[in-house]
Every structure is written in structure tokens, then in C-alpha cells.
Amino acid sequence: MTTQFPWAHATHPDWRMAASLCLAQIEHASRTETGRQATLGFLYLTDHFAEASDDILAFLRERTGITHWTGAIGVGVAAGMAEYIDEPAMAFMLADFSPDDFQVFSGKSRPPAREARTPNGRSASWTALVHADASTPDLPELLQDMAGKIAGDTLFGGVSSSRHANALIADGIFAGGLSGVVLSENIQVESRISQGCQPIGPVHRVTASAGRLLNRLDDAPALDVLLRDMGAPTEWAPSIVQGVPVAPDARKQQAASTVQMLQGTFIGFGEGDAFLRGNYPVRPLVGVDPHERALAMGAELDDADHVVFCRRDRHAAQVDLIRACTELRETIETRYGSMDRIRGALYISCLGRTGTLFGGPSAEMQLVQQQLGDVPLIGLFANGEIYGDRISWYTGVLVTFL
Template sequence: MNDPFPWAHATHPDWRMSTALCLAQIEQACRRGAGARATLGLLYLTDHYADAAAGILATLRERTGVTHWVGAIGVGIVAGAAEYIDEPAMALMLADFAPGDFQVFSGKSPPPARDARLPDGRRAAWTALLHADASTPDMAGIVRDMAGKLAGGRLFGGLSSSRHASTQIADEILAGGLSGVVLSENVAVAGRVSQGCQPIGPVHRITAAQGRLLSKLDDEPALDVLLHDIGAPDTLSAPGIVDTRPPRAMAGEPNNGPPAARGERAATVQMLQGTFVGIGKGEAFVRGDYLVRPLIGVDARRRALALAAELDAADHVAFCRRDRQAAQADLVRACTELRDAIERGHGGMQAVRGMVYISCLGRTGTLFGGPSAEMQLIRKQLGEVPLIGLFANGEICNDKLYWYTGVLAAFL
């Protein structure tokens, strides 16, 4: 059995000290026999180290002998059960993929062609770890296009949350666009996505929609279906648009009707403000990889809903809640499904050599209960596997760009 990938993480105001601490951890792992044949380094830095990123990369390359590196810079990173948010920190991992089984790519170096084959006949472009600049236009379209360039069609990764222009690492420090590493069919990767929420009702078929306006579900007015699913009274019968964004956006809404009616209406609006909408094709709800977008308004006269996403590519929706209980339960679900798949296909979690976790920066804080609670929950579910990653401004799994999710990927 192959050894786990050597990995390390550290925090210190001086990047040189953090780098030295990480290298000491890596060297200790190498003395135990791991990492001797490393060919690819994964590196995540908080943006406190953005100005020193080139120096960090050069030092790691020199001290480890590993030439190829990929990663990203963000406001926060993860490593094991630890979360480093808005503090100087780094995390790295060394993989020993065969040289022909991976290729670092960026705007300066294209990935292998979709139909490229290795000498053993297997596909050279099967899956990819992808990092991107969040300011790049039409990133959702770019992600779909990139997935189409892979014979396996599978991506995982995220958009940098860095406050600096240089946001990516692909054998050098880069700004803009996307980069990462393409992996061949010989590299086994298993993954799951956690939505951070749970459905509160059944999946409904879209029967009338245009753009971002959802008019009918299962041939019934969409607002009526929503109110039924969330158990809210219909206090929105008066004509008009109701804004369901956060309360600060509601300050200018007129209060019509007697005090009792205003109270009931306010209670319904508050329930709507905590509601999100899962959208996608029918089978996506079985796999749990549907998109979740906010509900931004309702049209009480037309009994329609306005979503923060185009509905042209979706044919089903499910209304969801996002709170601590739902987030914890869904992360446990994703971890359980991933662990079960690894045990069925690879004999157990001992087959995991390393993991990458990309979580949304918006999931930090109190959503999971406090500092590092998200990573501690993953550690409890999956054990002490080598794991590093990034808090992102958007998460990538397969051919979709997500918000507010966590993407787990295990190298086996």
C-alpha cells in the first residue's frame, strides 16, 4: 500500500519561519519513507503572505526538489482540523504521481487535449484540480467549458478569495483566469459536495418559468407551493412585490393594514428570508449536486418567485433552509457518502493518500458553531487523513460553480 502524502501547515508573522516549520514537518515525514518520490506540490497561502508568495514557492522548490506546484491564495485556508482565517498561514502537501499522470496548466501552458492518451492507452485528461480568479467574467461558463475538455468531465477546486491581484499558483504566481493540474485516468479521485443546507419539502417540477422568474411548480402557482412547503400563512395576497433579501433591504417597505396583519405579514416575510432554492435537473437532487441560490423576491399578484439565478437550464426545484443544524447534517451526509464510496471501491479509508477541501468563505464563523468547527466535524467523520484546502469565493465540482458549499476530493 502506498503511504499517505506528506503534508504540513504553520502560522507565523514571518513567512520564512512558517516555511521552515512546514519543511521540518515534511522532512520528518520523509524520514519515515513518505514523499521520497514526490513530483507535485499543492500549496495554499493566506493573503497575508501574498507579497512573499514567489519567495515561498522558490524556497519550497529548492528545499523539497519538487519542481511542479499548484494552489491558490485566499483570505483563509484549512489544514487537518484547523482553520486559518485572516492570519498569516500556509499549508502544503506533496504527491508522488507518475510524471505522465499530471500536467500543470494555466493561460501560459494549456492542458492536454481531451482525446490525448498515455503510453498505457489510458486518457491523459481525466479530471482536474482547478483554481481561478473570482473577478474573471463568466466563470460559470468557463468551468463548464473546462469540464468539457476532460474525458472524465470532473473538476474540483475553487475561486480565490484573496484581497490581492496575484491569486493562483501554477509553477509560478499568477493573476487572472484559471489554472491548476490535469490528472490522468490512472489517478483515482473520489469527491462529494456539501450544500450547507437541507431541503424542507419535496422536489417540484418547473412548469412555467422565464429567466429568473419562477411562475408555476407542478402546474400550481409557485408562491403557493413555497408557502405550503415552509408552513407559512398566506399573508401576501395584497398586490405588490415583496423583497426577500436580508432585513436591511426591507427598510423602505410600507406597512399596510392593521397591526395584527402587519405582524403576520412580517412573520411570513421573515420565513421567506431564510429560504433558499435548490435548482437543477431531476437526477441532480438524487446525487445532491444541485445548485442552491437565494430567493430574492416574490410577486404577490402574479404568485411568482424571483431567484438569484437563471432557470433556463433547470427543470426541478426544492426549497431549502440554511442554518447550523442543516449545515452540520449536510456535511455529515457528504462525508458519510464519501467514506462509504471509498470503503466499497477501495477497501477502506486507509486507501486515502490525501484530500483537498474547498469551502466557501461565507461558511466561516458561527455557521458550524465556532472557530474550526467545520474542519473538526470533517475530522470526526473521516479520521486523521492528510487534508489541506482553501476558503473560496466560489466552489467548483464537476461542471458547476457553486456558492456556499464545501467540496471534498480524496486522492486514492
């Protein structure tokens, strides 16, 4: 079996005690080859420890001898099957990457150039773990710029979430902008994104739109297409959205049911091939125009030419997370021969997914760990999830190192 990354997590009001508990958990790893040769630490802290983040990083550097660290602060962190929400906690994982195969970056340290090479001739800027400060203006543009600096695979990561000052960890404590670690082509990474919802119908082609307004799909009124996907009669739509009580009682009852269905509707959008990969942004349906039979969504369409209507509830979230994990497992087993090749994993989830969406405390992490098996797993509950060149919300980003 592949040697796994040492990892640890703990909760305690005193950060020194929490850090010491974590170090005690990985003490045995210091006697293994991976522990002795660790070169990079992934560190996530809850915002209860925001003011002590400088001291925590210095303490861990001194005790582990590891110089390079990357991470962020969130209202919640995760590890294994545990979720620590709104309590003082930390989680970290230690990797033994070759120093030639990673570079921590921040506002004070640039990432390697897109064309940079490792000593063995492979790309030095293949993929990147990125953390962002939520208070930074123009984050979408910064992410697109960062994605342009990556020669191969996708970006992944999250936006810090904190009720205090946001903090990013990148060989120091920073505020603002982006930070993280760029990984070379020599580091094998596989990732997936879970949208937390399920399509309720087929993918539709956008044939008329303006800004956030969907006018026609597949050459038919967008509202009619949505109602057909929902199994609702399209002829009742004007009375439904205007609330005009002109239908008989039976029709009123069905109209009310349709209104309730509309309130839980989301719209996934993107270019055609995005739907094959499950990598597309999802935004809520925010309104309808009964006269034009058009739909208003919570984002600009930009260059999107296809949409799919979705539902987000507990069942849909569970099914989609299992779907993402299953696809990841199949890819790993096909390319690498066995899930035993996983050395460690990161999971960045939306803070809005905590609580009842998955059925109770820690239910989301329990599902991820059950799907992956017994592998080192830590994560962050973010204020937005980074995958590709954009920020998503209410999603879960799962990353494995092999």
C-alpha cells in the same frame, strides 16, 4: 495501511519561518518512500503572503526538490482541524503521482488534449483540480470549456479570494484565468459537494418561468407551493408581501413569522437527476410577486426544469456536510474496501461559511476531519467553489485521493 501524503501547515508573520516550520513537520517524510518520490505539491497561502508568493514557491522548490506545484491564495486556508482566517499562514501536501499521470496547466502551459492517453493506455485527462482568478471575466464560460477538455470525472477546485492581487500557483505565480492540474484515469479520486443547506420539501417541476422568475411549479402558483412547503397558510401571502396591516393580531403575528421564514429561503435548481447526486446550484430567494404569486431568485434558471426550496442555518449546514462525508465514506468503503485507502484530501470551502455558520472557529474543519478520520487534509477558503462545470457559493467541495 496505505502510505499517506506528507503534509504540513503553520502560521507566522515571517513567511520564511512559516515555511521552515512546515518543512520541519514533514522532514521525517523525506525518509519515507512517499516523501522521497514526491512529484507534485498542493500549496495554499493566505493573502498576507500574497506579495511573497514568488519567493515562497522558489523556497519550497529548492528545499523539497519538487518542481511541480499547484494552488492558490485565499483570505483563509485550512489544514487538519485548523482554520487560518485573516492571519499569515500556509498549508501544503506532497503527492507521489507518476509524472505520466498529471500535468500542471496555466495560461502558459496547456492541459493535455481530451483524447490524450497515458503510457498504459488510460485517459490522461480524466479529472482536474482547477483554481480561478476572481477578477477574470467570463469565468462560467471558461469553466465549461475546461470541463469539455476532461474525458471522465468532474472538475473540482475554487476561486481565489484575496484583498490584494489574486494569485494562482501553477509551477509559477499567475494572475487571471484558470490554472491547476489535470489528473489521469490512473489516479483514483472521489469527491462530494456540500450545499450547506437542507431541503424543506420535495423537488418540484418547473411548469412556467421566465429568466429569474418562477411562475408555476407542478402547475400551481410558485408562491403557494413555497408557503405549503414551509407550512404557512397560502391565503395570507398577499398581506405578507405587501405589508398591509389588515389582519387581526393573531394573523399579523403569524404573517410576521412567515416573512422571517421567507427571508432565510434559498432555491436549489437543476435538471431532475442533479438532485439525486446533491450536485445543484443554490441561490437565495430575492423577492415575490404577490399578484402573480411568483418568486424571483438570484440566478437565471437557464435549462433547469426542477427546483427545491432550502433553508441555510447552522443545523442545516452541519447536517448537509455530514451527509456529504457519509456518502463519500460509503462510496470509498464499497469501491475500495476501507477508508484506510485515502492518501490525502483537499477541502475547498466558501469564505462566507466561516465564523458562526458551523458554531465557531475551526468548527467546519473539525467536522470534516472527524468524518474522514486521521488523513492528510488541507484546504482553501474561496470566493466561489468549483464543482462540475460551474461555480457555486456557500458550498464545501471535498476531494480524496486513493
